[in-house]
Amino acid sequence: MNIKYFYFCCLAFAFACSPKPIIQPADKEPSAPVPLMTIGNEEVFADEFLHILSKNRAFQEKEAIMDQAIFEENFELFVNFKLKVKEAENRGLDQTEEFEREFSIFKEDLIRPFLIKNSLQEGELMKAYNRMQEIVKASHILLQFPANASREDTIAVFRMAQKLKTQSEEGADFNELALEYSDDPSAQENKGSLGYFTALQMVHQFEDAAFGIEVGEISEPILTNYGYHIIKLEDRKPNPGEIRVSHILVRSQSGDPVAEERALRRVGDIYTELQKEESVWEEVCAQYSEDQGTKNSGGLLPFISIGSVIPDFEKVAFSLTEIGEISPPVKTPYGYHIIRLEDKKPFATFEEMEPMIKSKILRDSRSTLIQSQVTSIQKSRFNFEENEALVDSLISKFENQSRAMIEQELENPNLENQQLFSINGVPTELSDLREFIQSNTQTIRPGTRNYFATWYDKFVEVSLNQSEEKYLEENNKEYQLTLKEYRDGILLFTLMNENVWQKALEDSLGQVSFYEKNVDRYQWKERTEALIVKMAKDNVSAGVRRFLSDKSYQKNLVSRLENTFLNDDPLAFTIDNNIYEFDSHPILSRVMDKKSLQEIKIDNKTHFILLGNKIPAGPKKFDETRGKVIQDYQEYLDKSLLETLKANYIIRINEEEKNRVYEFVTNQ
Incomplete structure (x- = not known):
């Protein structure tokens, strides 16, 4: 697969061997396009030629004006390319299982940029990155629901959250309210303070609320899976990026005043030792640090960012400004730390952070939100009409049934022909859903919904995705041309591999014969x-x-x-x-x-x-020049193949259309 892709790219590169202009699509396509040329019985249009030329802009070093000679050279390459693709099709190379498998893999990658889901996902990625350029400091009060909460219980919790918001806005101390009312266990220690954090470190509903209010403002009650939150924003500032620190740890025992006092004296003595001019951090660390994992490597820790370590450690570490600067001892739940700043990295670019952001978004509830938005847009765009009465009755009917029981019930002749929904007027019946469930080996986790509802939602999602893909193939010109480019590229590779590249490598008798006939070259x-x-x-x-x-x-x-x-x-x-x-x-x-x-x-x-x-x-002896012979033999086989194809296929060039394309290209 990778080798094929490499050779395909090499073939595409052939079109970029000479200077080319920047080619933009025409403002208006002709209402009745005429073919640029005909090979056999197949018409080839100018937009395909222009598409390949424009794609090869990536290989040009600088802009250049295309003259007649360069245009003719590129046009001849295109004609040869289409001839070979036509031959591959006539040999049935597009009907093989290998071709179908490989083309389907390419399609999965090629279609992504054109999908509704991709544009929504890109928007979420950029929104997260923009938020990550800031860090915010906030406190919150969490009010959880009682077990088996009724609707009245939910309303009561919401009203309590509103009441606490009002009290705080009227002058009550927000952190004292958190200490008294918050169901977050940590509130007993931090009075609701969450310290500094940035995007993708909280559930997205909480994040949206925190980043959506001004400093000093208190949010409306926000519902998450944990309950209702009210949030007070205390500060926001630019993200300082990442730092790398090393530390010396002296462990302490909570609840043991004697051990605590001993640890405090010990870390004080170590800090005093480090102030001496002759002291060496690595030696002091190796001798006294109680972090067994880092003591022999100078206490060096990985790069950290805001929100990635405990707040007490983070606050002191990020307060260091000069490389080599050493902090006074700081207390955390692990003991006492002395921290030294080793390195700083500015906030990374979007390109550097994109894989990490995408991974986090796809693993949190944002992915469900994105899919919900995609489905809504698809339903509207592709005229989705649901038999709501039937769907609701089936969800109720199969409330507590397993997958096997659902499959069995759906085989009922009275059910299978009933229409579930239609997309663009094309009906989908219950029998189609049954076949989908039976043919699908993936595990479906229903969560709070029953198996039927979960399978039905998945079926709707897949059906809408197929409709979007079909729509793109029929209506999106750029996708059509890109898909055809890769399809033809796979066919071209297969034909060339069988008749030129691999043949030249394996045909030892042919190599020797070619050498003997052309010995004057060597x-x-x-x-x-x-x-x-x-x-x-x-x-x-x-x-x-x-x-x-x-x-x-x-x-x-x-x-x-x-x-x-x-x-x-x-x-x-x-x-x-x-x-x-x-x-x-x-x-x-x-x-x-x-x-x-x-x-x-x-x-x-x-x-x-x-x-x-x-x-x-x-x-030269054959063995002394075998590599060059194979290279020349490949060129000979390629030339012979083209001569045969040009003799076997009638090629008609529409000179008027070709001239129009040349004028269009050279006037860009």
Whole structure:
């Protein structure tokens, strides 16, 4: 799959080999488009050619004006591309299971940017990122519902939340009210204070309320799965990004005054030790820190952001401003910490944070909200009409039944032909739902709803998604062209792989035959045996010069040189020893005469060159040039394939339409 995609991209790159203009779609499409060309019985229109040209803008280094020659070159590439695709179709390569499987994988990726869900999801991602550029500080009062709460209980809790909001706005201390009334257990310690947090750290209803009010303002009662909250916003400021700190920990025992006093004295002494000029943080940490996981690595912790660690630690850590700055001891539930600032990172870009934001959104209740919005838009856009009376009766009928029982009941002939809903006027019956449930192996968790209601909702969602996909394929020109581009690319790869690339690699007899017929392409120029010593240290040059002065070229000189000089200094020089062409070698091409031993300077580096036997120009052996032969053989097979296709298919070019396209392209 990955190799196919790589080759497909390479093929697409062929259209980008020359400068191209920036191509924009026409303001108005012709009411009755005429084909740009016809291959066999298939019409090909200009929009496909323009689409491929515009997609290849990514490969151009700078804007350039397209002249007639460049246009003709790109047009010829396009004709060849469409010829090969036509041949692949006639061979039935678009009917294979492998093609269907691979094309369906591409479609899943290609359709995403065009879907309603994607645009809503992108909006949520950007909203979350924009909120994350701030941190807010808030307190809250939580009022939970009693077990098995009735409607009256819910109303009573709501009214109590309203009452507390009013009292606070009239002057009552919000945090004291939290201490007295909040059902959040932590309120007994923090009086409702949540410290600083940012987006995606609270449930989304709570987050929406906190980010939607001004500093000092108190929210309306907010309903979440925990109950009703009222929120007081105390501060908001820019997100400081991330920091990395190290720490020294001295553990303390809650409820033991003696142990607590001992820990306090110990951490004080450590802090005093760190103030000495000769003290080394890593050594003090290794000796005294009681965090076994970090004490031997200088107490280093991962990068932290606002809301990612306990508030007491976070507050002190983010108050440090200079790298290397050390905090006084700070108490947390784990004990006493001394914190040192190691590094800072500014708030990241959207591109860096997008994967993390998307992962969090898809795992929290926002994903359900997005899907609900998608379904509502789809129902409106695709004329969804539901048989509400039937659906309500079935939900009631199957209230406490399992999946197996529901499937069995739906086989009732009196039920299966009843219409559940229609999309764009096309009816869907209960038998379709039964088949969907039977063919679906996924696990459905009904939550607070029964199995039938959950399966029905999933069926509606899938049906609407299929309608949206069909709508895009029939009506969205950009999606149509993109889909066709990838479909044709897969077919092109398969055809080329079978007839050119893989064939050239595996056809050893064909390689040899091609080599023998074209041996004049594979010729050595005049060559020579040569030993080249490139000096790295000039203090050894005199010794190497003396060593080589009375020597003739021999292969064993390499080991003799290494044993003589490199045992004491392995970096003194490097050696190349082989047979080389004079003219193409970067060093030998600079040799001015034919003396056996030569010494030249290149980039202020001394090179000693000892020449051996000269070998006259002549043909390369097949094994010496097999890689180049295969490459040329592939080009030959490709050219032969195109010649055959052009002989087998009638190609009609609409010159008037082609000229219109050229004028359109060159006037952009």
